[in-house]
Amino acid sequence: xxxxxxxxxxxxxxxxxxxxxxxxxxxxxxxxxxxxxxxxxxxxxxxxxxxxxxxxxxxxxxxxxxxxxxxxxxxxxxxxxxxxxxxxxxxxxxxxxxxxxxxxxxxxxxxxxxxxxxxxxxxxxxxxxxxxxxxxxxxxxxxxxxxxxxxxxxxxxxxxxxxxxxxxxxxxxxxxxxxxxxxxxxxxxxxxxxxxxxxxxxxxxxxxxxxxxxxxxxxxxxxxxxxxxxxxxxxxxxxxxxxxxxxxxxxxxxxxxxxxxxxxxxxxxxxxxxxxxxxxxxxxxxxxxxxxxxxxxxxxxxxxxxxxxxxxxxxxxxxxxxxxxxxxxxxxxxxxxxxxxxxxxxxxxxxxxxxxxxxxxxxxxxxxxxxxxxxxxxxxxxxxxxxxxxxxxxxxxxx
Amino acid sequence: xxxxxxxxxxxxxxxxxxxxxxxxxxxxxxxxxxxxxxxxxxxxxxxxxxxxxxxxxxxxxxxxxxxxxxxxxxxxxxxxx
Numbered sequence: 099x100x101x102x103x104x105x106x107x108x109x110x111x112x113x114x115x116x117x118x119x120x121x122x123x124x125x126x127x128x129x130x131x132x133x134x135x136x137x138x139x140x141x142x143x144x145x146x147x148x149x150x151x152x153x154x155x156x157x158x159x160x161x162x163x164x165x166x167x168x169x170x171x172x173x174x175x176x177x178x179x180x181x182x183x184x185x186x187x188x189x190x191x192x193x194x195x196x197x198x199x200x201x202x203x204x205x206x207x208x209x210x211x212x213x214x215x216x217x218x219x220x221x222x223x224x225x226x227x228x229x230x231x232x233x234x235x236x237x238x239x240x241x242x243x244x245x246x247x248x249x250x251x252x253x254x255x256x257x258x259x260x261x262x263x264x265x266x267x268x269x270x271x272x273x274x275x276x277x278x279x280x281x282x283x284x285x286x287x288x289x290x291x292x293x294x295x296x297x298x299x300x301x302x303x304x305x306x307x308x309x310x311x312x313x314x315x316x317x318x319x320x321x322x323x324x325x326x327x328x329x330x331x332x333x334x335x336x337x338x339x340x341x342x343x344x345x346x347x348x349x350x351x352x353x354x355x356x357x358x359x360x361x362x363x364x365x366x367x368x369x370x371x372x373x374x375x376x377x378x379x380x381x382x383x384x385x386x387x388x389x390x391x392x393x394x395x396x397x398x399x400x401x402x403x404x405x406x407x408x409x410x411x412x413x414x415x416x417x418x419x420x421x422x423x424x425x426x427x428x429x430x431x432x433x434x435x436x437x438x439x440x441x442x443x444x445x446x447x448x449x450x451x452x453x454x455x456x457x458x459x460x461x462x463x464x465x466x467x468x469x470x471x472x473x474x475x476x477x478x479x480x481x482x483x484x485x486x487x488x489x490x491x492x493x494x495x496x497x
Numbered sequence: 498x499x500x501x502x503x504x505x506x507x508x509x510x511x512x513x514x515x516x517x518x519x520x521x522x523x524x525x526x527x528x529x530x531x532x533x534x535x536x537x538x539x540x541x542x543x544x545x546x547x548x549x550x551x552x553x554x555x556x557x558x559x560x561x562x563x564x565x566x567x568x569x570x571x572x573x574x575x576x577x578x
Contacts, residue, residue: 149519150519153518
């Protein structure tokens with residue numbers, strides 16, 4: 099199968115616009131959480147596109163377009179694609195899609211009647227709107243669709259994009275995830291599930307953790323066929339060495355307590371990469387700060403990596419930016435790539451009192467150097483585990 | 498028979514709506530085609546809601562196909578209001 103490389107990354111997160119901003123602020127210990135949520139408060143769509151484009155896009159699509167612009171700019175084809183448009187695609191994950199548009203139009207339906215519902219309601223709220231908008235803007239005419247798997251969607255999308263290139267269906271795929279779910283309905287619904295934090299603090303793996311912090315944003319990566327990327331002289335940031343996907347087939351919201359579903363995805367990803375547990379230098383955990391996830395994920399990491407699990411750093415990006423739901427897997431893949439490239443592990447913030455049995459090296463408090471053996475390029479796993487029992491794991495290698 | 502006042506009133510509502518949809522005000526003229534000012538079928542569906550509110554006139558999709566310029570839309574509304 100073809101080699102898949104990353105040539106561009108872009109993100110909009112509660113820490114600001116830009117993948118470097120995300121990584122550097124997280125590594126500096128900064129937190130994008132305020133009043134128990136992690137909004138992209140400084141995001142101004144008009145910095146990225148025209149009034150008309152902004153109006154034709156739900157906030158989740160705006161995030162996706164802005165992140166794609168950054169990623170394609172870094173890949174060197176913001177203005178003109180180096181590939182046949184029919185050989186380029188866009189596969190983008192989201193948990194829900196245009197929830198803000200849906201809620202606004204439900205209000206119109208109730209208050210003003212059906213004839214006042216906007217013609218733009220469906221094209222803005224549909225879960226594939228992000229991938230469609232990026233494809234239109236950048237003339238991507240190959241495989242273009244959305245991926246829906248809750249909090250694993252960003253990683254499942256990257257996995258699908260990877261396979262699309264490996265199989266030769268496209269030379270390049272713009273991929274990632276996007277979410278803009280900070281709405282009244284989502285807040286109430288997650289709170290009703292007792293999934294979100296009441297303390298307003300994200301402290302993964304800590305005994306006091308009490309739920310996740312809802313965030314919003316997008317992460318977009320440009321994946322290319324490695325041979326084609328080298329032919330055109332592209333700067334290669336990282337390689338997608340392997341992907342592993344599984345389902346718990348167990349419960350709508352709770353993971354399997356022993357983490358066996360997540361472990362199966364991690365093991366499958368390593369097998370796909372042709373690597374052993376000992377080859378892994380870093381794990382970017384799903385690390386939500388929910389009581390159930392952090393315990394079962396710790397068990398999963400131990401089951402998949404064995405004794406090596408205790409010898410490598412494991413940290414949670416969510417401790418800095420909250421849970422970006424369908425964007426999380428993509429933003430965290432980018433955070434993992436930055437970590438590997440800079441050989442510096444950003445910390446799990448807020449972790450002060452590890453829970454009993456949660457005894458991995460979670461890098462509490464402060465960033466530290468990433469140790470890499472044998473003078474080779476560092477390798478990391480990025481875990482994404484979603485409601486519905488969806489598990490997606492990426493094996494990434496710095497280039 | 499439409500009066501000048503009618504036309505002016507309809508033009509104002511239509512022009513304001515087109516600006517809301519993202520067209521540049523200085524580009525909006527009677528003889529400007531919708532294509533020239535980047536107004537597409539989704540915008541015209543929204544315009545239909547606006548003029549129905551304001552003037553009680555509805556555009557059917559078959560009507561919209563006949564409307565090529567801003568002036569076409571204004572005249573269509575003025576003739577039916």
